[in-house]
Amino acid sequence: MVSRKNEVNIMVKNSVDVIFGGLSYWIFGYAFSFGTDPGTNWFCGIGMFFTDSDDIENMGWIFAKFVFQASFATTATTIVSGAMAERTKLESYCLVSLFNTLIYCFPAHWVWAEEGIFFQMGAIDIAGAGAVHLVGGITGLIATIMLKPRRGRFDGSRSAEMSNPTNAILGMFMLWWGWLGFNCGSTFGISGGKWKLATRAAVTTLTASIGGGVTGIIGSRIVKPMGRKFDISFLNNGVLGGLVAITSLCALARPWEGLLIGTVGGLLAIFSPWAIEKMKIDDPVGVVGVHAVAAVWGLLSAGIFAEPDTIEAFNDRRGLIYGGGFELLGIQLLMSVTIIVWTALSSYLLLYIVDKSVGLRCSVEHEILGADIVEHGINNTTQEERKNISREFASL
């Protein structure tokens, strides 16, 4: 998705997400999200800093939950890396990864911890449409606005092309199967081994991705973006938008609802990049549409399609079409808005501090040369690309 001269760098940043993001999640992230010591309140948990356990009874659940939740935290950070691609210094990115946990861990508490405010209200976000994707998507949006667009992105000298569509589709496949695991796994986390809900999550996740995928393929055939019959980003964003959208209600939705939720999620993810482009916001890999816009729809869709759970009774509210009126929908909307506001403010603060201290954006020279050669001493570029680099330098 990024140009070849930044290919290694984006993968290093994904490692950094696990390494530095995992470190801070272990030190304080799990504590603020799922700690249950005295002092725990609607806003944050307390306890389990430097997560460890001697409690033979509960150790297994705590450690399993930690690993699962650390993956979620890492995912939220990885989403941000896409929005910051091709112009962020690696030093500052390490800092962002380390402290992004501070943005992430509170919404997770609100949504998933027993004392969390939205959990108390009965809000539904089974596998993290709000707590993971919306947080990641909004942080990405703020980051890309603060970083400003990549050089030449809106003066016509640079198209927003994928450099490696094969890898983009491969990545989509990996996310696809990974998502099945996460959406199923989330149910286990909630209901203590109730695999039946997990199987329903698998089916609805599948139908949602089918809905998104059909939308992407047929949508491209109709719209023919840039004259292309089957645009790869339509396919990718359609499938991923469908997957993000179902993340909220997965284990509670019916298969046909999954198809519908995924179709709308796909539509939003496909077309919101146009609006974002119009606003001259440079979103290199389409993070905002897929992760923020589709996630809001996913949260609202739970307010429309939720039904009481007769298996584990982990939800007793009804959505709009099942006679629940606007109550749950209102709660889901409140949760969406709260997460957006929190994430926007806190990520602005974090990025502002990093920018003023270490500096977020690399120099123009480094951006032209690419991060692979500047930060890693790796030169993967072809002759043609090297010519482009020379030309850019000449035009400075």
Place this chain on the structure above:
Amino acid sequence: MVSRKNEVNIMVKNSVDVIFGGLSYWIFGYAFSFGTDPGTNWFCGIGMFFTDSDDIENMGWIFAKFVFQASFATTATTIVSGAMAERTKLESYCLVSLFNTLIYCFPAHWVWAEEGIFFQMGAIDIAGAGAVHLVGGITGLIATIMLKPRRGRFDGSRSAEMSNPTNAILGMFMLWWGWLGFNCGSTFGISGGKWKLATRAAVTTLTASIGGGVTGIIGSRIVKPMGRKFDISFLNNGVLGGLVAITSLCALARPWEGLLIGTVGGLLAIFSPWAIEKMKIDDPVGVVGVHAVAAVWGLLSAGIFAEPDTIEAFNDRRGLIYGGGFELLGIQLLMSVTIIVWTALSSYLLLYIVDKSVGLRCSVEHEILGADIVEHGINNTTQEERKNISREFASL
């Protein structure tokens, strides 16, 4: 395996298999395969259209089975995509994916559903040698015959080279591990949690792939195809042929039988491409040998090596060498022939309809340019490849 100018396209077609194939499997595929409503008979199931379940007792099993079986259905379609590579329009391929479920779902019923005719006869096809691979392989054979060979394939101007052997081996590794999962998982599906059979399936799957792999490596060293000591397609086809062959008997075979079945399966998969080539059938990625020929051997091998299952009693028949005479072998042969005839006729019908309505094959110009640029607006070709394209156009 395909040329670089069709690399993205083949991956898009794999997505299409999941998206459109998954859609029709949800709408009617599972219903015709595993429905149990009144009207269900030896030929097809009825019920569970738009698969859903409210039945708290059975929901988990139904959904788990649906996801597992949807993967099988998708696999059968993906096999076909290989045979149709490099000359099929994407529009028509979407239709083929959507309706290939109609070819697939009935054999699955015959073999795996309780009322299915071959299930009733006591035929053995544990993980889909017949229901998945033979169906996919024969559909692929019919498709490649109807599509006719790729341009210049048999006039000496174009060799049948892999464009990316690294990815071919990577793909083999992924199939290898995936197969372990599928062959183990099939046992769970059959016997309701009997993990012991699953572990035997894992061991025999491993020894079968070892048998096929040794055959591929030593076979290449002896034959030296095109002067090559270690031909990658020999390695790949050997391993995959071994894996397809063991698919039928996996959880019932002994490890040494797995080795033997895999060795013969590998041999068939390695050498049948030669016969296919002689008949001027253009099989771009060797689908017929690996999936059809090795599958027939796999089905027959179950008639030779089967033993009654003392753990779950899901089989009480004996194969040829264990004193069962030719009865089971005859049933397995009948099943193979029936599946071949059904698949050949039904896939001919489907492809004929698509060909006459939308048209299967792309234009000569598009074939020369490659599907990536024509259908996706992606130009991945090197300068050398672009020269070849110009040369081909000049020679029109």
Place this chain on the structure above:
Amino acid sequence: MVSRKNEVNIMVKNSVDVIFGGLSYWIFGYAFSFGTDPGTNWFCGIGMFFTDSDDIENMGWIFAKFVFQASFATTATTIVSGAMAERTKLESYCLVSLFNTLIYCFPAHWVWAEEGIFFQMGAIDIAGAGAVHLVGGITGLIATIMLKPRRGRFDGSRSAEMSNPTNAILGMFMLWWGWLGFNCGSTFGISGGKWKLATRAAVTTLTASIGGGVTGIIGSRIVKPMGRKFDISFLNNGVLGGLVAITSLCALARPWEGLLIGTVGGLLAIFSPWAIEKMKIDDPVGVVGVHAVAAVWGLLSAGIFAEPDTIEAFNDRRGLIYGGGFELLGIQLLMSVTIIVWTALSSYLLLYIVDKSVGLRCSVEHEILGADIVEHGINNTTQEERKNISREFASL
């Protein structure tokens, strides 16, 4: 990690590890490691040759253990392939893979089988720091010394660059997740389903990789090897060194101990290549530092940090800092030295026999041309690389 002209070859060798290594592990490897027939002693097991089972009671455990252990055996061989890269004939490599099982299977018996000498002593090597990584690393060291350095490696004409850093990082990610599975799974193998230890193994494996990764990233920033701010091999070796180091104590360590053990493991893996380079030993992918040096540290760290296991009681010894004195540390040291000596001698013998009979190293011409074209008839090189090849031939 290897140059492009050997890229396919190294992947074929990985297949060979599974195919030939798996074959010999099935024939005699499992028997010598885990056989329990009369004759089994402190040095080796007897029984279960051509592994099979009719024993309905134990079949599942035997087969599951076989598949899991066969993966370990294959891993040990794969480690060796890295050290032998770019100059070993494929024929000889097949022989090495086949008989490497003879080097591997006895240490596995000593460490993991009930009658094994180190098991009897109460030594700790939960997931194979000694039995897998140290064996693999030392075999690799002996192999690379016997093979001699690659052409031009120490006369300044050839740097030790990675050809494909993107794939190197991808590979690191795959190992990372795979390791989580192996370290968790090892606990299951030991304690019969005790998932609580497995979850602790997951957490400590994660913190160890974080420790190693932080070391790699910050280490590179400080040292700036070859002027690079963030060297990819520092990152890779840091993470992998951390993972190797925790392999010994994973399910028994505390998360903070995992972080510490991983940090030191990462440091060793990062800086030992310098010493190895100084000794003019050519270790193409850094096998010795990651798998041998970090593994010794891992084994010793178990002697420092071990605590009695209160869940499954599979360890009752205390390490140095928990009041156990030097006893366990001494046992761990003895185990390390024994494995090193055994592996060095037996692998020297095996490689000597293969060298004298078939010959280990390919001809100079073949080395310059690369194994892909010579052994597989595959030419993936760019124009620039072809020029280099011509230049090398001219300089002969």
